[in-house]
Amino acid sequence: MDTAAIDRFEAGRGRLASLAYRLLGSAADAEDAVQDAFLRWQAADRDHIEVPEAWLTKVVTHLCLDRLRSAQARHERAAGDRLPEPLLEGDPMLGPAETVEQRESVSLAVLTLMERLSPVERAAYVLREAFAYPHAEIAGILDITESASQQHVHRARRRVAAERRGDPVDPATARKVVEEFLAAATSGRTERLVELLTADAIAVSDGAGLARRLLRYRTPERIASLVRAGFRPTAAKRRMAGGNPTMHLTLLNGSPAVVAVVEGRVVGAVAFEVAGGKVAYMCGVAAAHRLGRLNEAWRRYEPGAPIASAW
Known part of the structure; x- marks a missing residue:
């Protein structure tokens, strides 16, 4: 493969990785899908590919659909076992973030909700919301009719909206709320958490x-009790984490988050959505397998002073 063909693929690699991450919720799986697409690009008769970007988008989308439809993925989705892999602010895999729709499509809250969509609904939703593809192009990518594309996106929007809890808020307001929440958690003020x-x-x-x-908790009282128990110091927690973690406030997938770090290693992360x-x-x-890319990024990251320590 000549240099021009390689350069053309590499020019779009970031966009393809961002698409694959939104579809799969896993940075490692997204990288594998993009690499598989490169191998297909390498083997393709490129002289007959009129629009390389469209061709590669379709290839990556279908590679992701194959993964979503696999037996293991179907089992995980049915059982609700999957959580998306968190990405640190500035990670290029987060992709476009100019619009509210683009930012929301990569939040951990929405990525988790998208696990409940069918693979085709998820693909149509991502292509429309995150990449602003018209329905005619989505239909061509997914090999469906334009009407079907509209229906899939409509159903996906409705299902995601029905379960959303957070609202778009300015970062400073969200950070203040999370700081107050963490202060209540570390001081043991359960009533304030509620x-x-x-x-x-x-x-x-x-x-x-x-x-x-996947564990789900509802009601403020139940969640407050869970959070307080999580911050209560115990020797078992210190052994499990490998030491006493420090808590850093940052952004994960565009949302305020607390990252727990032990000797430079991320051992856990909690992302928040704020409303009212x-x-x-x-x-x-x-x-650990969901924190790999975050750990890689954290080693290059320069966080501010920790806002708390625990255990």
């Missing part, structure tokens, strides 16, 4: 990476 949660708040967690299924000055949604990830 006050800082919306009445319909939801928390999801992978159970510190040990649970076999309160926490409406929490997503906790601690499974």
Whole structure:
């Protein structure tokens, strides 16, 4: 393959990776899908490809659909076992973020909700919301009719909107709410935690990476109790984490988040969605295989002083 063909692929690699990440919720799987697309590009009769960007978009989308439809993925989606892989602010895989729709499409809250969509609904939703493809082009990418594309996007929007808890808020306001929430958690003020949660708040967690299924918690009282227990110091927690973690406030997937770090290693992360000055949604990830890319990025990151320590 000549240099021009390689350069053409590499020019679009970031966009393809961002598309694959939104479809799969996993940075590692997204990288594999893009690499598979490169191999197909390498083997293709490129003289007969009129629009390389469109061709590659279709190839990556279908490679992701194959993964979403695999037996293991179907089982995980049916059981609700999957949580998306969190990405640190500035990660190029987060892709376009000029519009509210683009930013929301990569939030951990929406990525988690998209696990409930069918593979085709998810693909149509991502292509429309994150990349602003017209329905005619989505139909060509997915090999469906334009009417079907419209229906898939409509259903996906409706299902995601029905479960959304957070609202678009300015970063400074969201950060202040999360700081107050963390202060209440570390000081043991359970009543204050309840006050800082919306009445319909939801928390999801992978159970510190040990649970076999995704854990979901509802009601402010139940969530506050869970959070307080999570911040209560114990020797077992220190052994599991490998030490006493420090808590850093940052952005993950565009949302305010707390990252727990032990000797430079990320051991857990919690992202927040805020509505009406309160926490409406929490997503906790601690499974090591979901923190790989975050750990790589953290080694190059220069966080500010920790806002708290725990355990």
